[in-house]
Amino acid sequence: MTTTSPAAPDIHRGLTGVVVDTTAISTVIQETNSLTYRGYPVQDLAGRRSFEEVAHLLWYGDLPGPAELSAFQARERALRPLDRTTAEVLARLPRTCHPMDVLRTAVSFFGAEDPAEDDGSPAANRAKSLALLAKLPTVVAADHRRRHGLAPIQPDPSLGYAENFFHMCFGEVPDAEVVRCFEISLVLYAEHSFNASTFTARVVTSTLADLYSAVTAAIGALKGPLHGGANEAVMHMLGEIGAPERVGPWLDEAFAAKRKIMGFGHRVYKHGDSRVPLMQEATDRLVARSTDPATARLAALHTALRDAMATRKGIHPNLDYPAGLAYHLMGFDVPTFTPLFVMSRVTGWTAHITEQLGHNALIRPLAHYDGPGQRPVPAAS
Numbered sequence: 001m002t003t004t005s006p007a008a009p010d011i012h013r014g015l016t017g018v019v020v021d022t023t024a025i026s027t028v029i030q031e032t033n034s035l036t037y038r039g040y041p042v043q044d045l046a047g048r049r050s051f052e053e054v055a056h057l058l059w060y061g062d063l064p065g066p067a068e069l070s071a072f073q074a075r076e077r078a079l080r081p082l083d084r085t086t087a088e089v090l091a092r093l094p095r096t097c098h099p100m101d102v103l104r105t106a107v108s109f110f111g112a113e114d115p116a117e118d119d120g121s122p123a124a125n126r127a128k129s130l131a132l133l134a135k136l137p138t139v140v141a142a143d144h145r146r147r148h149g150l151a152p153i154q155p156d157p158s159l160g161y162a163e164n165f166f167h168m169c170f171g172e173v174p175d176a177e178v179v180r181c182f183e184i185s186l187v188l189y190a191e192h193s194f195n196a197s198t199f200t201a202r203v204v205t206s207t208l209a210d211l212y213s214a215v216t217a218a219i220g221a222l223k224g225p226l227h228g229g230a231n232e233a234v235m236h237m238l239g240e241i242g243a244p245e246r247v248g249p250w251l252d253e254a255f256a257a258k259r260k261i262m263g264f265g266h267r268v269y270k271h272g273d274s275r276v277p278l279m280q281e282a283t284d285r286l287v288a289r290s291t292d293p294a295t296a297r298l299a300a301l302h303t304a305l306r307d308a309m310a311t312r313k314g315i316h317p318n319l320d321y322p323a324g325l326a327y328h329l330m331g332f333d334v335p336t337f338t339p340l341f342v343m344s345r346v347t348g349w350t351a352h353i354t355e356q357l358g359h360n361a362l363i364r365p366l367a368h369y370d371g372p373g374q375r376p377v378p379a380a381s
């Protein structure tokens with residue numbers, strides 16, 4: 001919202017509509033409702049290119065050739081294990097703490113262990129980025145198992161990124177359709193220009209702080225329900241509504257209370273999120289292969305809420321809406337959903353950190369003061 005008064009300059013609360021810098025990493029094209037990573041439409045990447053290839057694209061500016069890809073995969077596989085100290089530190093965190101707190105602590109701890117006497121060069125930052133890409137799934141899986149009273153499963157270097165993650169969480173790799181759906185979600189979640197968490201990473205980087213500090217801060221920004229935390233909030237909300245026939249009365253109450261409906265609306269897309277159709281198709285395939293009647297009921301509720309929001313408010317789902325349901329159907333518990341987003345978005349964040357350093361300017365906007373006028377400090381009593 002932009003407000004103007006004779007006394008105040010133009011104020012763009014939430015930085016709505018403000019263009020603060022250039023980026024060559026991705027662009028949301030509102031006119032065509034599309035998203036490109038380094039020029040490639042994300043819809044053409046998802047399902048056709050692996051998440052590892054997309055990470056390479058975001059970091060290096062182009063898709064890897066076969067030799068580059070195998071070298072990249074070999075390095076990623078070798079970096080997956082956690083050292084004993086990290087595993088011990090994370091195991092000491094309260095079992096009740098949110099997995100986003102575990103991840104935030106893990107990245108902060110990686111920074112403490114790597115005091116980085118290096119120069120923050122693109123090469124050094126890309127090496128750290130790859131280590132985070134490789135290790136974060138190990139953290140998320142170990143924490144998932146810890147919450148369920150299970151011992152961690154060590155990474156398996158014979159498995160690809162997505163397969164290994166499922167194996168570390170559940171002790172088995174699901175069938176190819178589930179892995180494909182997960183990989184689509186990772187590609188779609190990887191990057192989205194100057195969203196709140198990426199901008200947070202860029203603000204921290206602009207002070208010339210290290211990559212771990214920027215990623216730790218970005219995780220904090222992603223946790224909130226207006227951003228990445230919405231994929232978890234979607235499942236809580238569906239649980240609260242309970243059944244398709246409850247959607248109407250539930251929405252009446254929610255609108256009356258001026259509640260935001262989780263997984264709907266977007267700062268940039270006002271006519272629907274470009275990533276949703278592909279994610280929804282992948283989620284529908286998961287629904288179709290389930291024989292559990294509870295899945296059909298949940299999917300019917302999901303559709304009923306989407307249709308009611310379109311009819312009553314003209315507000316469409318964002319990526320968190322189908323992704324939340326998909327992650328539930330893949331067997332992840334709800335607190336794991338936003339950490340899954342982190343595992344993917346760490347690629348976008350770190351690409352932006354490198355880009356920010358390439359043409360850095362300290363990010364420091366102004367504010368219009370509207371507090372009390374200048375006044376004398378009263379004598380201490």
Ligand SMILES: CC(=O)SCCNC(=O)CCNC(=O)[C@H](O)C(C)(C)COP(=O)(O)OP(=O)(O)OC[C@H]1O[C@@H](n2cnc3c(N)ncnc32)[C@H](O)[C@@H]1OP(=O)(O)O
Nearest residue numbers: 225226227228230259260261262263264265266267318320
């Ligand atoms: C991957 C991601 O991070 S995507 C975002 C995930 N977040 C969510 O799903 C949380 C729910 N959505 C929201 O809160 C918002 O849509 C946001 C924060 C994502 C975007 O917000 P903004 O760009 O600031 O839009 P803003 O809040 O100004 O909304 C414009 C209007 O649409 C309404 N609106 C927008 N989203 C919603 C929603 N989810 N539920 C109900 N009303 C909504 C607002 O109330 C406002 O109405 P008004 O003009 O009558 O006051």
Ligand SMILES: O=C([O-])CC(=O)C(=O)O
Nearest residue numbers: 191192194195196267268
């Ligand atoms: O762009 C945004 O504001 C939020 C979003 O969809 C994302 O980060 O993927």
